[in-house]
Amino acid sequence: xxxxxxxxxxxxxxxxLRFTWDSDAGTLEGPDAARVEQLVRDALLVGxxxxxxxxxxxxxxxxxxxxADMAALIGEHHVLPKELAxxxx
Numbered sequence: 001x002x003x004x005x006x007x008x009x010x011x012x013x014x015x016x017l018r019f020t021w022d023s024d025a026g027t028l029e030g031p032d033a034a035r036v037e038q039l040v041r042d043a044l045l046v047g048x049x050x051x052x053x054x055x056x057x058x059x060x061x062x063x064x065x066x067x068a069d070m071a072a073l074i075g076e077h078h079v080l081p082k083e084l085a086x087x088x089x
Contacts, residue, residue, distance in 0.1 A: 001067070007078035014077040026064035039073055040064060049076045051089070058089055 019030035063069040
């Protein structure tokens with residue numbers, strides 16, 4: 001499935017994220033693809049992201065293919081767009 005993501009920051013220090021994500025192919029494109037790729041690497045290194053309400057950790061295993069993992073990753077510091085909000089774990 002292909003997602004056009006425009007996620008506004010939920011915290012003062014985060015910047016808006018705009019990218020296209022193909023969950024079937026596991027690819028990212030667009031102006032913030034490199035930033036999201038770094039978020040994915042960081043999350044996989046830790047194995048989890050901070051969930052809400054805090055303190056809550058959400059395990060992530062394959063954010064490039066799993067919509068629930070991507071929702072947890074983006075939702076850590078951004079307001080989730082509708083297409084991801086419904087998949088937030």
